[in-house]
Amino acid sequence: MTDPLLKLSHLNKSFGALKATDDVSLTLVRGEIHALIGPNGAGKSTLIKQIAGGLRSDSGTVEFAGRDVTHLGTVPRARAGLGRTFQISSLAMEYTVLQNTVLGALGHDGGVMRFFRPVMKDRALVDRGMAALERVGLADQAAKRTADLSHGQRRLLEVAVALTLEPKVFLMDEPMAGLGASGSKRLTGFLDALRAQAPILLVEHDMDAVFALADRISVLVYGQVIATGTADEIKRDPTVREAYLGAEDAV
């Protein structure tokens, strides 16, 4: 096995007396989808923020592509190749769909201090933005205002913007939320193929998707990783069943 691209070691984060992240260690290796599941309030969103750089950890380290990024902010982590999608769509709503992906391509390209040439006539950027939209199936919506997209389409646009960054690692916070059955199925197929391009740390509530996709699953409860393993191992794990999946045998 190759060195992990993303490695969290003993991360902690407290808000007052609440331990939101409690000694979390996990890794993400090339080619895998590592799902992070857990009940509401388990600390998934906090952990995502600690990984993405929006929230400083109290202790522990975040290593990314062999480099310690614990003390870096969101921007340098993004530049280092962390492609994040948000749980609640975080897009430039006044822009067209294509402008959002072009913004992503621009972020990846750098060179933002250019004041004269129209960016939407910059073939290289527009082509990259368009290609990302095609991959998630939003190409026909390119000229639409982002605010006019449906909730599910915004989720896909989040993924498309992350694609334009050509990241080394995807960090996806509930990409399936609000997609509906067919949409969720299509995105599952897409993510399945995407892992070859870059590994995905996937936070997801849709258990069908998680069990279909994940090479490994980590279960987060009260800020602690109580188990890590394959889908089958997790399904069989008695502590997981008790703490999370519940007695009703939902799975």
Place this chain on the structure above:
Amino acid sequence: MTRETLLNIVLFAILPTTALVAFALDEPFIITLATKAAILALAGVGLNIALGLGGLVSFGHAAFFGLGGYAMGILASHAQSYTPLMETPFLIEGTKSMLVIWGVAIVASALAALAIGALSLRTTGVYFIMITLAFGQMLYYFAISWPAYGGEDGLSIYVRNDFPGLNTLDPIQFFAIAFGILAIVLFGAGRLAKARFGLALSAARQNAERVETVGLTPFRLRLVAFVISGAVTGLAGALFADLNRFVSPTMFSWHTSGEIMVFVILGGVGRLFGPVAGAALYILLEHTLGGLSEFWHVYLGLLLLLVVLFARGGLIGTIAGREVAHD
């Protein structure tokens, strides 16, 4: 051609048409009004880069307008009295050359914007408004208490400064200079808004988190926008001082900041030609309503209220509708 493009062409033509008709009818006062509108529009175009594109509600743009004004006043007053600005460590003389004065005004206000921006842009929302206001007022009181350049009374410059090949005291020729600059800056601001920088800056206004996630730093984008914005407003200040042949601390006062903001809001925040529409309308109201009543600001206030309540896109938004997609 979209409705906004058509409207922009009309707006662009209004000032020179007014000036030329006034020239034909031999009404120099009207030409001066058109010149004033062009210069105030320029100040508004500057503010609009920060306010409209960047979402930075600066209530201190009078600082840059005033610095531009005083750059002109100080340089020209020294040239007028044949005294050097300073002798040690090296000699700096005053000047009556507009081109040099503009350069100094742009550099001075850009540097001020860099310093003010670097501090104020660490705050957002109401704190940003307050801190920019505070910087503006600081310069205002400084100008009042600095007797070397007239203090509270301001500075009079007897003859308008020189521009190669033109007689700047001729109203129509000075109008041509002011309008020429406005046209150039409008072109540049239009390009900037559609360029890479504009895309990223406007995205940072809509959603800073999104911009960070793609690896761009909102603070840097905003600081650069603030500097460009301040420099343009500073240039407008130098022209305004030349128009009046007079500089006073009023240029630094928060009323001035408010007025520049009114041009932008009346015309349409973030619209390229918004400040042109706003400044032209302002001057028009000032000289029609102002003739009827000393208290014409009441009507201006009423109009502003209506615009903010019912026409968020300002004049341009009302006529041309929502801004359209990319082209």
